[in-house]
Amino acid sequence: MLARRDLVWYDWGERMDKIELKAGNREIVGKRVRHLRRQGITPVHLFGHGVESLALQCDTGELEQVLTRAGHTGLVSLKVDHERRSRSVVVREFDRDWRKGQLLHVDFYQVKMGEKIRLEVPIVWVGEAPALKSKDNMLAHELGTLTVECLPAKIPDNVEVDVSSLTGPGEAIRVKDISLGEDVTILNDPELVVAKISYRPVEKVEEEVVEEVEEAVEVEEAVEEAGAPEEAQPGEEREEA
Numbered sequence: 088m089l090a091r092r093d094l095v096w097y098d099w100g101e102r103m104d105k106i107e108l109k110a111g112n113r114e115i116v117g118k119r120v121r122h123l124r125r126q127g128i129t130p131v132h133l134f135g136h137g138v139e140s141l142a143l144q145c146d147t148g149e150l151e152q153v154l155t156r157a158g159h160t161g162l163v164s165l166k167v168d169h170e171r172r173s174r175s176v177v178v179r180e181f182d183r184d185w186r187k188g189q190l191l192h193v194d195f196y197q198v199k200m201g202e203k204i205r206l207e208v209p210i211v212w213v214g215e216a217p218a219l220k221s222k223d224n225m226l227a228h229e230l231g232t233l234t235v236e237c238l239p240a241k242i243p244d245n246v247e248v249d250v251s252s253l254t255g256p257g258e259a260i261r262v263k264d265i266s267l268g269e270d271v272t273i274l275n276d277p278e279l280v281v282a283k284i285s286y287r288p289v290e291k292v293e294e295e296v297v298e299e300v301e302e303a304v305e306v307e308e309a310v311e312e313a314g315a316p317e318e319a320q321p322g323e324e325r326e327e328a
Contacts, residue, residue, distance in 0.1 A: 163178070226284055250282055
């Protein structure tokens with residue numbers, strides 16, 4: 088008999104853990120938006136498939152919290168001023184002044200709950216590769232994200248890749264080795280390498296360095312000897328130039 092929790096169907100509109108954000112319509116555009124940022128307001132752009140683009144603005148503090156919780160995969164319930172219903176959106180991209188840490192702009196993509204969406208999902212590495220017990224081996228992460236397609240309610244927060252099956256050099260995990268279930272399709276080339284074990288680059292032998300130093304010393308001594316004047320024999324005088 089299935090546990091009761093297995094029989095519950097979660098609807099996005101009823102989820103208690105959904106991320107909410109308020110937005111207002113924005114009339115200020117172009118370079119003048121810097122005045123908004125000084126007031127703690129960040130310009131936002133909303134677009135989507137078959138959706139009229141909107142210039143919006145959000146409180147920077149609230150927006151930062153949403154970015155931390157949602158990343159690029161979490162659904163956000165966006166409530167626009169004077170609209171009765173919230174819009175379901177995901178963060179498409181954002182710009183930041185990395186020197187100052189200031190958030191400059193955020194793009195939201197409005198989704199339709201019955202229409203599949205394509206997006207990048209981050210890879211999270213789990214497990215420990217037995218091959219790394221040898222100091223001669225190293226683990227190379229070839230990909231940081233996977234491109235997936237699914238319904239908005241099925242978007243995974245991340246893709247876990249277990250590297251515990253990698254036991255020796257030359258072994259690799261490819262896209263075709265990863266399964267996210269029937270609800271999520273991975274669009275990357277199946278043969279693309281996600282992670283692999285390879286030999287660690289051999290460092291230069293110290294003996295070569297020692298030989299180079301010795302050669303340099305010998306050359307320096309030869310130069311000094313060639314430039315030094317000959318000593319006069321006892322009872323002999325040096326010839327003046």
